[in-house]
Amino acid sequence: xxxxxxxxxxxxxxxxxxxxxxxxxxxxxxxxxxxxxxxxxxxxxxxxxxxxxxxxxxxxxxxxxxxxxxxxxxxxxxxxxxxxxxxxxxxxxxxxxxxxxxxxxxxxxxxxxxxxxxxxxxxxxxxxxxxxxxxxxxxxxxxxxxxxxxxxxxxxxxxxxxxxxxxxxxxxxxxxxxxxxxxxxxxxxxxxxxxxxxxxxxxxxxxxxxxxxxxxxxxxxxxxxxxxxxxxxxxxxxxxxxxxxxxxxxxxxxxxxxxxx
Amino acid sequence: xxxxxxxxxxxxxxxxxxxxxxxxxxxxxxxxxxxxxxxxxxxxxxxxxxxxxxxxxxxxxxxxxxxxxxxxxxxxxxxxxxxxxxxxxxxxxxxxxxxxxxxxxxxxxxxxxxxxxxxxxxxxxxxxxxxxxxxxxxxxxxxxxxxxxxxxxxxxxxxxxxxxxxxxxxxxxxxxxxxxxxxxxxxxxxxxxxxxxxxxx
Ligand SMILES: Cc1cc2nc3c(=O)[nH]c(=O)nc-3n(C[C@H](O)[C@H](O)[C@H](O)COP(=O)(O)OP(=O)(O)OC[C@H]3O[C@@H](n4cnc5c(N)ncnc54)[C@H](O)[C@@H]3O)c2cc1C
Numbered sequence: 001x002x003x004x005x006x007x008x009x010x011x012x013x014x015x016x017x018x019x020x021x022x023x024x025x026x027x028x029x030x031x032x033x034x035x036x037x038x039x040x041x042x043x044x045x046x047x048x049x050x051x052x053x054x055x056x057x058x059x060x061x062x063x064x065x066x067x068x069x070x071x072x073x074x075x076x077x078x079x080x081x082x083x084x085x086x087x088x089x090x091x092x093x094x095x096x097x098x099x100x101x102x103x104x105x106x107x108x109x110x111x112x113x114x115x116x117x118x119x120x121x122x123x124x125x126x127x128x129x130x131x132x133x134x135x136x137x138x139x140x141x142x143x144x145x146x147x148x149x150x151x152x153x154x155x156x157x158x159x160x161x162x163x164x165x166x167x168x169x170x171x172x173x174x175x176x177x178x179x180x181x182x183x184x185x186x187x188x189x190x191x192x193x194x195x196x197x198x199x200x201x202x203x204x205x206x207x208x209x210x211x212x213x214x215x216x217x218x219x220x221x222x223x224x225x226x227x228x229x230x231x232x233x234x235x236x237x238x239x240x241x242x243x244x245x246x247x248x249x250x251x252x253x254x255x256x257x258x259x260x261x
Numbered sequence: 262x263x264x265x266x267x268x269x270x271x272x273x274x275x276x277x278x279x280x281x282x283x284x285x286x287x288x289x290x291x292x293x294x295x296x297x298x299x300x301x302x303x304x305x306x307x308x309x310x311x312x313x314x315x316x317x318x319x320x321x322x323x324x325x326x327x328x329x330x331x332x333x334x335x336x337x338x339x340x341x342x343x344x345x346x347x348x349x350x351x352x353x354x355x356x357x358x359x360x361x362x363x364x365x366x367x368x369x370x371x372x373x374x375x376x377x378x379x380x381x382x383x384x385x386x387x388x389x390x391x392x393x394x395x396x397x398x399x400x401x402x403x404x405x406x407x408x409x410x411x412x413x414x415x416x417x418x419x420x421x422x423x424x425x426x427x428x429x430x431x432x433x434x435x436x437x438x439x440x441x442x443x444x445x446x447x448x449x450x451x452x453x454x455x456x457x458x459x460x461x462x
Contacts, residue, residue, distance in 0.1 A: 014312035016438040017430075020378020034446045035461030039263075072458075074282075075265040083270055084282050084342050110271045110284075118267040125265060131459065134295055134445045235292040239407065242297040252297045253378070261291035261341065 020253060033063040034131055037074070040099070042123045048184045052150060054090060054102045055115060059127070062097055065089055066136035067157035068230065070258075071099070071129025075114060085111045088154035088232070088258070089130065092161040099127075102184060104150040135258045137230060139167050144218055144227035146210065146241045148176035149184075151233025154258060156185050158230070159192065170223050176210050176237070194218075210237075215244045226251075232258040278336055279344055280453035286343035292407045293341055295441070296377045299427055303411045306376070308358070308395060309430035315363035319430075322411070325395065328353045333394050333417055338453040340420040350404075350415050352396030355388050355431070368433035372440055373414050373425040380440035381423050382449060383416065385433065392418055395428060420451035420458070 040057035047053050065071075067089075074084040091100035105116040137143050137158045145155040152175050162171045173193040177183040179200045189195065194214065201207045219227070229250055231241045238259045245255055279285065303322040311317040320328075331354040338344045364385065371388055374380045387393070397404050397412045404410035409426025416423045422442050443449055448457040456462060 014432060014434050016372035016380060016382065016434065016440070017374045017432060018378075019380045019441045019444070032461055034459040075268045075270075076263070077268050077270045078264050081270045081273070082282060083268075083284065086341055114265070114268050123266055124263060128459075132442075132445050134441075235407065238292075239298060246297055252299075255297050257295055257297065259291070259293055261289075261293065261343075 034129060037126045037128050038062070040073075040125055040127050042119055042121050042125070043098070044121060045119065048102060049182045051105050051182065052102055052184050053105075053116065054100050055119065056091075056098060056100045057125075057127075058097060059099055060097050062099060063130075064093055065099070065130035066133070066138050067092060067161040068136040068154045068258075069130035069132060070135075070154065071101075071127050071131060073101070073111070073125055073127045075111060075125055083110050086131070088157070090153045090156055092157055092164050094161075094164050102150060102153045102156075135230065135232070135256050137161075137228070139165060139169065141228045142170040142223045142225065143172075144222065144229045145171070145173045146175075146215075146229065146231045146245075147173070148210070148233035148237040148241075149178075149182075151231075151237065151258070151260060152184050154232055155230060156188070159188075162192075170227075172218055172221070172227075174210060174214055174218065176233075210241055210244065212244055212248065215241075215248045215250075219248050219250065226254065229255045230258075231255060233260065235259045235261065278346060280338055281456050282458075283338055283342055283344040283453065286345050289343070290345060290408065291339070291341065291343060293339065293422075294379075294407075294426060296379060298407050299377050300406070301376055301411060301427055306411050307430075308412065308428060310358050310362035310433070311430060312371075312432035312434055313365045313368035314433055315365060316361075318358070318362040320358070325353060325412070326397075328357050331357070331394060333396070333415060335417055337415070337417050337421055337424075340422055340447065340451065340458050344453075349398075349400050350394060350396035351398040351401070352394050352412065354391060355393040355395060355414070356391060358395065358431075359389060364433050367435040370434045370437045372432050372434065372438055373423075374429055374432065374440075375425045375427040376429045377427050379425055379427070381425050382438055382440045382443055383419070383423055384437070384450070387416060387419060387423075387450075388431070392416065418452070420448075420453055422447065423451050 044056040070088045176196045309319040332351040414428045
């Protein structure tokens with residue numbers, strides 16, 4: 001490659017195009033915390049639904065997190081084999097030295113299988129984080145949260161943060177589950193939450209998917225400045241819910257998506 | 262690190278193609294993107310090479326398809342710890358586009374950017390020498406929108422967040438500038454064999 005004489009000095013200071021959508025510049029991610037593995041001790045297991053349980057860990061050197069962030073967890077076998085997976089943090093930031101994760105029991109799942117069939121209080125695992133500032137919500141802007149299944153986990157951290165700090169900024173949660181008995185954190189929801197049931201619902205509640213009407217109602221009910229939308233769940237759900245939001249007029253650069261794969 | 266009590270992992274065969282900390286996703290191809298999947302028609306798609314080049318160039322769908330074809334057959338690795346073996350992507354080698362735009366001697370780095378506004382940074386050396394492609398086919402079929410169709414960048418020797426979906430262009434720079442995930446705590450280079458996942462790794 002040869003240099004050309006036609007290069008202007010302006011061109012030689014070319015800079016990267018700006019990232020157009022919703023990087024929250026206000027959130028600093030700690031590179032050190034993200035790179036360091038720490039030992040976490042399981043202190044408590046709470047059953048949430050027949051397929052999901054919450055695992056509470058003591059992590060004495062935990063640097064803190066923002067609602068919505070996730071971490072990486074690893075397990076090691078005798079022969080040195082390591083399995084690592086990402087999990088969203090369910091607990092709010094004000095839970096010093098502890099984090100909680102809520103895991104679905106995936107059929108044949110290597111890591112979730114260990115948690116649901118072997119793990120007991122006192123066991124130690126390793127984790128690193130918090131990771132990714134993108135899906136985080138510091139509690140500063142009106143937030144519309146839409147989740148399905150275990151996709152509600154990072155959103156619950158936001159709801160709990162909102163409660164714990166008595167925040168007044170508007171917050172709404174639309175959560176989809178197959179049936180009432182599969183709704184994770186069912187007993188904790190308040191007026192901010194609309195549950196949607198896809199297979200069976202309580203008396204008097206319709207069965208169906210998250211639909212345009214739900215989204216339209218929440219957007220109409222929004223603050224003048226609009227919502228920051230957070231969508232979390234399987235890829236199929238994320239595609240469906242984000243499409244509904246776009247069709248209802250939510251700007252694409254104010255939709256954040258966390259896909260569990 | 263200590264052994265996890267009672268954890269044996271799944272029965273497995275030794276696989277030298279698997280970078281450390283990765284598992285074989287087999288038939289799965291998880292989708293991981295932070296933004297809404299765009300509805301981008303091939304008639305709207307363009308690809309531009311600009312910044313430190315002798316000649317800024319833009320190709321539309323038909324112009325890009327008229328270039329000599331090139332395919333990648335091999336493995337891909339995602340930072341979320343899955344790998345996928347023996348995939349086939351077809352399109353055009355990035356060398357072909359760069360040769361036509363002619364990077365200047367000052368160009369050392371690049372930022373790939375997408376039609377959605379996603380960005381990711383790469384050393385120029387990781388994009389040349391038959392190591393990067395602009396592709397529109399996956400396994401002989403059009404690349405699905407959720408995987409970056411109509412066209413995406415692939416840089417298979419790095420973690421897949423470097424392989425920008427819905428690719429709109431490559432800008433050449435004389436310095437490194439972190440992109441979207443790199444600003445969010447991910448490693449600047451992302452070599453799976455060295456487990457360069459997060460900054461500080
Ligand atoms: C950012 C992020 C946040 C997440 N947060 C959460 C969360 O809060 N809660 C949660 O529950 N999940 C979450 N996930 C998903 C989580 O990371 C795991 O993917 C999930 O727990 C499954 O892992 P596993 O090891 O149990 O299953 P895996 O062993 O990975 O298996 C997954 C599926 O593939 C099949 N499979 C894979 N390999 C083989 C093989 N070799 N042989 C046979 N079958 C195989 C399994 O049978 C199963 O159906 C998150 C993912 C991401 C990316």
